[in-house]
Amino acid sequence: MASQQLTVVTRQRLLDLLVVEKVWWWGALDEVKFLERLYDLDTLEGDGYRRPTAREDIWQHCINNDDWPPEWVFTDARFGLSHDSPQPLLNFLAEMLHPVVRRDPVEVENLAKKLNGILTKDGFELYPTEYISGLPVYSGGPCASFHGVRPDMKFGSRPGAPQRADRRPPHLPPGREWWCGRRTEGVLCRRTCRAAACGERPESR
Structure with a gap:
């Protein structure tokens, strides 16, 4: 091709x-x-x-x-x-x-x-x-x-922009791996998120 x-x-x-x-x-x-x-x-x-x-x-x-x-x-x-x-x-x-x-x-x-x-x-x-x-x-x-x-990209998702409060689902135990959705230098986060400010919608995996 x-x-x-x-x-x-x-x-x-x-x-x-x-x-x-x-x-x-x-x-x-x-x-x-x-x-x-x-x-x-x-x-x-x-x-x-x-x-x-x-x-x-x-x-x-x-x-x-x-x-x-x-x-x-x-x-x-x-x-x-x-x-x-x-x-x-x-x-x-x-x-x-x-x-x-x-x-x-x-x-x-x-x-x-x-x-x-x-x-x-x-x-x-x-x-x-x-x-x-x-x-x-x-x-x-x-x-x-x-x-x-x-x-x-929405302002809140740009590097250096203030982030919204963490939205970790309350039913997920601490340290559980989940879809963070946060963009860090253009890369979607797929890690165990302990950040105080994720800024995107989390979804359990």
């Missing part, structure tokens, strides 16, 4: 969105600082002439000379964004939404919706997997997979 792929049409639509709406993928950083969050720029080769590493190559053309178009990274083979595997591109798009890269929560939310409006046509999406200072950190993958913390 063939692995799930991003089609050429979807990849072009994503690029068109960024170019037409002038969404600078590096956000509040510069190109070098953004890419070094995803790649080891000192081990990737440079231009093979004057600049031996990708770091020096990118700095020269994007910061010093500013003579590369913003979309250059999507066709540069060193970064794998046009390869058959969808994951490098999904990782790249998710990093664009990171709170360090984009600091306006409204901008992040709007951009995530636009990107997902394109990605979901091929069965992929960007989704929050954790929160930093109350701001979502995104990852990318197939829509059908379980992602943990979701944007539509």
Whole structure:
């Protein structure tokens, strides 16, 4: 069975969105600082002439000379964004939404919706997997997979949110294993729950 792929049409639509709406993928950083969050720029080769590493190559053309178009990274083979595997591109798009890269929560939310409006046509999406200072950190993958913390998760279920009082059924003896239902970093708890604040409906097993 063939692995799930991003089609050429979807990849072009994503690029068109960024170019037409002038969404600078590096956000509040510069190109070098953004890419070094995803790649080891000192081990990737440079231009093979004057600049031996990708770091020096990118700095020269994007910061010093500013003579590369913003979309250059999507066709540069060193970064794998046009390869058959969808994951490098999904990782790249998710990093664009990171709170360090984009600091306006409204901008992040709007951009995530636009990107997902394109990605979901091929069965992929960007989704929050954790929160930093109350701001979502995104990852990318197939829509059908379980992602943990979701944007539509109730506030009380999010990490760091105040939890409701324990609802352990009174007929269960202390220490009895039961379905806790609490989400801890996106994982459903199936352990012996002694927590004072479970926050979800328990069911005896």
